[in-house]
Amino acid sequence: MTSTSISAEGWHTRAVPHPDHDALTFQPTIDNLLFTHRFSAMCAEGFVMALFLPDIAVDSDGNVLKVQPQDFVILATLVKDVARLPDGGPFNGVWCLSSTYTCQARDHLNVKTPEGTLKQSGVYAWSPRNTALAAPTAGYEHLPSSLHELVGYSWEAYAGGSREKKPSPLVDVITSLAP
Numbered sequence: 001m002t003s004t005s006i007s008a009e010g011w012h013t014r015a016v017p018h019p020d021h022d023a024l025t026f027q028p029t030i031d032n033l034l035f036t037h038r039f040s041a042m043c044a045e046g047f048v049m050a051l052f053l054p055d056i057a058v059d060s061d062g063n064v065l066k067v068q069p070q071d072f073v074i075l076a077t078l079v080k081d082v083a084r085l086p087d088g089g090p091f092n093g094v095w096c097l098s099s100t101y102t103c104q105a106r107d108h109l110n111v112k113t114p115e116g117t118l119k120q121s122g123v124y125a126w127s128p129r130n131t132a133l134a135a136p137t138a139g140y141e142h143l144p145s146s147l148h149e150l151v152g153y154s155w156e157a158y159a160g161g162s163r164e165k166k167p168s169p170l171v172d173v174i175t176s177l178a179p
Contacts, residue, residue, distance in 0.1 A: 008149075011071035012156040015057060018066040023170045026064045028052060028177060034112045035079045036178040037154040041105035047171045048107075049157035050178075051075055059157035062168030075153060081146035083111045083119055086138035088147075094122040095143055096134040101125075107151050110178035118178055126151050 018026070028050070037048040050058045055072050057065045067075065088095030094106060104125035110118040123143065131142040 006070065006074065008071045008074040008153050010156070011067060011075065011153060012057075012059065012065075014068045014071060015065035018056060018064045021056065021064045023062045023064055023168065026056070026058070026170065028058070028170070028174050030118075030177050031116075032056075033110075033118070033174075033177055034076060035150075035154075036110045036174060037151070037157075038108045038175065039105055040108065042103050047168075047175060049154045050174045051079065057157060058170060058174060060171075062170045064170070075150070078146050078150040078153070079111050080114075082109065082121055082144075082150055083113045085121065085144055085147060088121060088123075088137055092120045092122060094124050095137060095140075095147065097123065097125040097127065097130055097143060098132040098134045099125040099127075099130075109147075109150070121147065123147065123151055128152055 032053040033050065034053060035049075035051040037050070039046060039048055046060065048060055051067075051072075052058070055067050055069070057067050057075075059065060087093040092108070097104075107123045107126050109121045109123075111121060113119050126143075126148075131145075131148055133141055133143060
């Protein structure tokens with residue numbers, strides 16, 4: 001990961017259960033929401049994570065976590081950088097990576113803009129090692145590093161590796177804020 005001078009790799013393992021909130025007491029609002037990440041694939045779709053001010057992440061299992069300050073700064077900076085990117089394409093701003101296979105997963109992002117609205121973005125066929133776009137997009141030949149990093153870091157919150165998740169009322173509330 002390259003866009004930031006320090007890495008947030010491992011942020012999810014450093015995060016701790018939030019001392020003031022849990023899945024029953026945390027009240028997410030559009031005002032404190034910075035970022036959501038969902039995915040869709042041929043066989044499944046689901047929630048990956050959300051990031052909230054001042055220091056809260058909700059992971060794929062609906063756990064409410066307190067993010068370490070240095071990690072939160074990096075994640076929030078990446079959100080701001082992604083919000084400033086041009087749209088990646090005509091389908092909800094999705095950036096399409098070059099892939100030898102079709103029917104790849106799509107990462108759907110909602111990022112808070114400086115104006116306070118949510119902007120849709122996303123990546124088709126994201127991979128930790130590939131940033132080459134299928135075609136030049138908005139002046140880029142490779143996926144912007146801020147977007148590549150944000151998607152990579154957020155996948156750390158997808159606990160257990162299983163795409164079959166139990167329903168979480170908290171996740172349902174979050175996805176209703178950023179459909």
